[in-house]
Amino acid sequence: MIVARFRPDVLIDEQSRLAAGWRHRGHRSFRCRVGHRTLVTFPDLAAASPEGERFLTVLRATRAVESVVDSAESPPLGSLAAVGEPTAVQVSEDWTVGGGRFTWIAGPCAVESQAQLTAVAGEVRAHGAQLLRGGAFKPRTSPYAFQGLGQEGLRLLAEASAATGLPVVTEVVDSAQVEAVAEVAQVLQIGARNAQNFALLREVALTGRPVLLKRGFGCTVQEWLHSAEYLLAAGNSQVLLCERGVRTFESATRFTLDISAVSLVKRLSHLPVLVDPSHACGRADLVAPLAAAAAVAGADGVMVDVHQDAHGALCDGQQAITPEEFGALVTRTSRILHSIDPTEPVADHAMAGR
Numbered sequence: 001m002i003v004a005r006f007r008p009d010v011l012i013d014e015q016s017r018l019a020a021g022w023r024h025r026g027h028r029s030f031r032c033r034v035g036h037r038t039l040v041t042f043p044d045l046a047a048a049s050p051e052g053e054r055f056l057t058v059l060r061a062t063r064a065v066e067s068v069v070d071s072a073e074s075p076p077l078g079s080l081a082a083v084g085e086p087t088a089v090q091v092s093e094d095w096t097v098g099g100g101r102f103t104w105i106a107g108p109c110a111v112e113s114q115a116q117l118t119a120v121a122g123e124v125r126a127h128g129a130q131l132l133r134g135g136a137f138k139p140r141t142s143p144y145a146f147q148g149l150g151q152e153g154l155r156l157l158a159e160a161s162a163a164t165g166l167p168v169v170t171e172v173v174d175s176a177q178v179e180a181v182a183e184v185a186q187v188l189q190i191g192a193r194n195a196q197n198f199a200l201l202r203e204v205a206l207t208g209r210p211v212l213l214k215r216g217f218g219c220t221v222q223e224w225l226h227s228a229e230y231l232l233a234a235g236n237s238q239v240l241l242c243e244r245g246v247r248t249f250e251s252a253t254r255f256t257l258d259i260s261a262v263s264l265v266k267r268l269s270h271l272p273v274l275v276d277p278s279h280a281c282g283r284a285d286l287v288a289p290l291a292a293a294a295a296v297a298g299a300d301g302v303m304v305d306v307h308q309d310a311h312g313a314l315c316d317g318q319q320a321i322t323p324e325e326f327g328a329l330v331t332r333t334s335r336i337l338h339s340i341d342p343t344e345p346v347a348d349h350a351m352a353g354r
Contacts, residue, residue, distance in 0.1 A: 002045045002052060003082040004059050006038040007066040014064055015040075027055065032077045034237045034270065035087045037066075041076040041233075074268045075225045077232035078239070083270040089210050089238050091186050092167040095130050097210075097240055098272030102337060102344070103301030105169055105274070106326055107133040110146060110315035111153040116308070121160040123323035124306050128330035128347050131187065132157070132166040133303055138315055139173045139193050146314040154184045161186075169212055169303070175203045182207040192216050192244055192279075195227050205234035212240040212303075214276065217247045221261055225269060241265060241273045242303065243294075245280030254282025254319070257290050262297040273298070278305040278319040287321050288329050295333050296340065304329070 006015055015031065015038055022029055022042075031040050045052045047070035059068045071079045080086070088098035097103045106124040111117050111134045121132050136153025138146060149156070154170070161168045167186035172178055173194060181188055187210045194200055195216030204211055211231055215224040224241070231239050243262055245255025257280035265273050277290035291302045307313045307320035321329070334347040 001071050001076050002042045002047055002056065002059070003069050003071045003076040003079065004040045004042075004062075004065045005067045005069075005082060005084070006040070006064055008036050010038075010064040018062070018064060030077070030233045032232045032235055032237055034077070034083050034232075035085075037083060039077055039082055041071070041082075043076075046070075074222075075229035075232075077237075078225055078228050078269045078271055080268060080270045085270065086266075087237070087270045087272070089240055089272055091131065091210050095167065097274070098300045101300075102295065102334070103131065103274065104129045104330060105131040105133050105301065105303035106306045108135075108307050108315075109278070109305045109313070109320065110135040110138050111149055111156050112314050114156050114159070117156050117160050118163065119308055120306055120323065121164045121166060123308075124326060125164045125166055127323060127327035129166065129326075131169050132160060132164065133169045133189075133305075134160070135315070136170055136181075137173045137177060139171075139191060140315075148315075151180065154180060158184045172200065172204055175200055178203050178207060182209050186210065187212050187240070189242075190214060190227075195219055195224065198227075198230050201227060201230040202234050205231040205236035208236060208238070210238035210240060211236065212242055212274070214242045214244050215246070215258075215261070217245060217255055219246070221264060221268070224261075225265070228269070228271060239271050241269070241271050242276055243273065243280075243299075244276040253280070253286065255280050257281060257293075259293050259297050262294060262299050266298045272300040274301045274303055275299045276303045278303070278316070278321075282316070282319045284310065284319055284321050284325075287319065288325070288332065291329055292333055292336055295337055302333070 088096045106129040138148035169187040170185045171189040172181045189212045192214045245257045248256040275294035277287045305320040310317040310320040337344040
C-alpha cells in the first residue's frame, strides 16, 4: 500500500485538486490530517506492482508531495514510517497526551453517585491526574450486573469536570449514545468489547473528539492497529491507543498485560500508547508494578481505577486502588521515569497535581 505525505506548506485547495486528479485516474485514496502533515493513502496500489511502480514515479515527481513510502507492514495512516515522527493528541487547552509528557487518567470504573464521583475526582486531581475517567454506560458480561447510571452518569461527569477542571474520558457502547457522550466527554473511549465494532468506530470518529481505543482482549496487534485505521480513515487523527491485556491460558489474573505490545506499537505507529493495568490484571495489588512496567516500556501514560471504598464498589472493586495509593503510584512512577530520563520531573503526591 502506498502512502504519500504532503509538504506542510501545501494549501488544502491544492491537496484537493491533486486528490481529484488521482481519483480521475482511477486511484482510490484516503486523506487524513496528522499533526502538521496531511497523509494520503492509496489502498489499491502495491509498490511492487508495475502499476504501483509507475504511480510511485509520478508521486515522487509531484512538488506538493514530501515523501512516499510503502506501508506493507502496518496500516498506513497510523504508520510511524509514513508520518516520520510520533504525534501527540490535544485533549484540552492545557494538556496534550504524548509529546514526551506522561499522562495519568484516573477515576472510578463506574460512576455510582454524586458524592462518590465528586470525592474521587477531587482526590485524583490533587494526586496528579490530568484526566478523569468514569463509566456512565457499562457493558458487563452478566446482564444482571450494574450497567451504569447512563444519562445521569454523564450529568455527574460534567459536574465533576467543571468542579475540578479535569477533562473527562468515558466509554461509548452504542452508536445511539455518541452524540450525548460527545457533549460531555473530551475523550470518547472505545472499550475492548467494541474494538472491532467498525460502525461504532466510524460514528465516533465523525465527532472530531479524541478517541481512546482499547485493544480487544482477542485482538492481535495488527487487528488493533487496523481498528485505529478506521478512525484515521474517517478523518479523525486524534487517536489514543490503550493496551489493557489479552486473553491467554493464564487464569491467575483477569487478563495478561502485553507489555511487549507497548514497545512494539511505539515502533510501528506514530499514535500515543497508554496502558490500563487495572483491567489487565483485575487485582489492586498488581496495579502499581504493572503501571511502572508500562512506563519503562515507553507508554505515554496510564489509566487506573480509583475508588474510596473498593469493597463497596458496584463495578470491578477488586482492581480499584485508593486515592492515597494512586498518589504513591504517581510519585513512584515519576521517580522511575526520572531515573531513565533526568529531564522528567519528580512528582510529589502530597501536592496538587496540576
